[in-house]
Amino acid sequence: MKRKKPQDKKRYRPYFLLVFMCSLTVTSMGNMSRAATLKVCYDQWAPMTIFPSQGSTSRGVVIDMVEHIYTAKGYQLEYYEVPLARGLAMVAEGLCDMLPEYLFSAHSENDFEYAKEETFAYATAFIVRRDDPWRYKGIQSIKGKRIATGPGWDYSSMSVDYQDYLDDPQHSSFVEVIAGGDDVVERIFRMIRDNRVDLYADSDLVLQHVLNQVNLADELEIVRPGLEKKLVERPIFSKKIPATKRQALIKIWNDGRRSMRGEQEQILLRKYKVSIED
Template identity: 65%
Template sequence: MSRSKMLHRLSFLLLLLAGSGIGSAGHAETLKVCYDQWSPLTIFPSNGASARGVVIDMFDEIYTAQGYELEFYEVPLARGLAMVSDGLCDVLPEYVGSTHAENAFVYGNEPTFAYTTAFVIRRDDPWRYNGIQSIRGKRVATGPGWDYSSMSVPYQDYIEDPKNADLVEVIAGYDDVFDRIFRMIVEDRVDLYADNELVLQHVLNRLNLHDDLQIVHPGLERKLVERPIFSAKIPAAKRQDLIRIWDEGRRAIKGETERRILEKYNVKLEDPS
């Protein structure tokens, strides 16, 4: 074969490869990820601190291995839910199983984690949770779009009941909601707040408020089980494939990979599954 024919054939082959995308770099599909601040699980990066949290690292590891590039949108939870509903984001990595979930998104099957819940109250407060009757008369802090129904339907009903509006403080904000809630408890502006015990401990340590606040048990009746939600605007076949990647990937990283990610954030869960 002549040199000119060889070059012609090679050029034709390269054109075919370029047209099919085979062998070309930089053409990974983008996955748009909305998430809210929930340290140490989901974190907004800042100057000098690029870490995005345990769950975001898990997502990055799972989807990057399948050829995706992740594009992040750091937003409050209510806005993130709206963006997933509107198709502006493909996925929000963690959301509770909600009795009020709309048809605007579809849950993944594998949980991120199942978290034990607890309450944070003032250090000198003898109060303990003993069913919904023990909440009555207490000033409760929560955030917009936060749903506790998977852990306690009576607790969620209490928060949503208009009769209790004067006792329920909804704290909105970008990335400092937890700091503000903790300081409002210290200042006697609200009495209690329920959340994942891991998050409560992380915020308490970071703000160094051990002399002012305490974390108490029992928490709400059931564990907080969180799953990723995928936009219903995504074509069904593609959405099912994204869910499959998450489900298989989450099962696959249990064990050593999961421990490595948790240890990066100085976190250890007794039962991370």
């Protein structure tokens, strides 16, 4: 800004004040923008949470929900695509404000707080070969079947008996633990097709999505009912966030998730070509 001549002094002061006030407004708006950034950590669990790729910018049903709910309240979302263990650590450290889905436990850890409203209560199901008449009828029905799972995967919230069966060394010859990257479930589907294992349990929505992806609907099928209880997941929020702000963020989620039940929820599920089975 050019310095004014002395004779312009009367005009200079109001002009300076106007510029100063505008500067404060811009600074304040910048601070508001920064304050309205929500840092979201999440892991890959398609179709609920998906890492974008060159072929698709989609982030999954639950991330779409989070974005819809918080952008409506003026928040900008900043995403961190990380493995689950790293996401939990980042929430604990305050590097992320929230993680949209985590297995609900009444005995919450000290470094995060659950929202009240769940993302979903997921019914489970099994995937088997189409020529296999097997159906789940309690723990006795899986004896003698070759079961696929992943390293450290825990089904105990859905069925303690099922998890105990997988953990029992006496059944180790019937339990195939499949390690690897993000394509583990797709590989399990192909192993079932190739008669290397017999069955695999997961969220019904996950099984629907993967069956669409691998194009094996003529050879494999989803069978219900699944395990005895549903898999309940809720968003978690960092306790490094000041309590007032954290409670405000939780309230936004709780109110927003309730308002999305019904048709809006179905629209998102249809986008990813899955549906909640009765």
